[in-house]
Amino acid sequence: MAYCTLCLRNAVERSIKKTIRRLELLSPTDRIIALVRPCVEDICFLSLFLEIESEFRMVKVKPLLAVPSSPDYDLLYSTANSICKAHKIELHRVKIPSSRSCLSCTSNAMNMALKIAKRANYNKIVMPVTLDEYCSLALAYPVISQRDMRPLRGLLLSALPQSSNRHLALPAIEVLSAELIAAVQIPETPQACSMKSSSWIGKLRRLLLDLEGQRAGSLMGLLRTLQKIGSLLFTEAI
Numbered sequence: 001m002a003y004c005t006l007c008l009r010n011a012v013e014r015s016i017k018k019t020i021r022r023l024e025l026l027s028p029t030d031r032i033i034a035l036v037r038p039c040v041e042d043i044c045f046l047s048l049f050l051e052i053e054s055e056f057r058m059v060k061v062k063p064l065l066a067v068p069s070s071p072d073y074d075l076l077y078s079t080a081n082s083i084c085k086a087h088k089i090e091l092h093r094v095k096i097p098s099s100r101s102c103l104s105c106t107s108n109a110m111n112m113a114l115k116i117a118k119r120a121n122y123n124k125i126v127m128p129v130t131l132d133e134y135c136s137l138a139l140a141y142p143v144i145s146q147r148d149m150r151p152l153r154g155l156l157l158s159a160l161p162q163s164s165n166r167h168l169a170l171p172a173i174e175v176l177s178a179e180l181i182a183a184v185q186i187p188e189t190p191q192a193c194s195m196k197s198s199s200w201i202g203k204l205r206r207l208l209l210d211l212e213g214q215r216a217g218s219l220m221g222l223l224r225t226l227q228k229i230g231s232l233l234f235t236e237a238i
Helices: 003-023 039-054 071-086 103-120 131-142 177-184 190-198 199-212 216-238
Strands: 031-036 060-068 092-096 124-126 150-152 155-157 167-169
Touching: 003 039, 003 177, 031 039, 031 103, 039 060, 039 071, 039 177, 060 071, 060 103, 092 103, 103 124, 131 177, 131 199, 131 216, 177 199, 199 216
Parallel strands: 031 060, 031 124, 060 092, 124 167
Antiparallel strands: 150 155, 155 167
16 A cells, blocks of 8 residues: 555544544443445445454444445445455345435434444444535435435434434544545446436535535534524534
């Protein structure tokens, strides 16, 4: 691994660890589902998260790959399975309705994970939502009215019945998706690329990333603003 890539990986890992500590997202009593959607940044996050989780040996983690029923995603499954085997953890694959929309895929995957968490008594779901995706979801929320995906600080609030006493934690909310992919270097697949770019949420993410490219730190400033607004509006909902 090139020296600069190793430095980036270490920086991304430190950022995720800092978020985990600040928001207390991992505790010895946690039983966690690590949700993986059919996109490359989620696979990259899984690789880093399992390394971090190995420092918390009391935490029980169940990696859950939620993908549409299609052989097109076999390569992503194989990659994720190899990562889990390296950590001696079993990867569970569940099927969700097929969709080319990143937003629909996220919602379907989250709903499935919540049902499994309720059935198997897991108290927390870790989702690899990055800085640009978080900002996109927060900005789109008034438009899309996705009550089950309301972002607030390091969590997603959920109005679904099965979400009771189950937190949807976002350890990667301070990491750009491009940084995550570059740090871990897992190759893109055509299916993952088309899913990310086909929806208007994907276009909003690209717009935000262009803004970040022109003015570094713009998205972090936007994140802090959204967190303050969320705290004012939704504190009572937690």
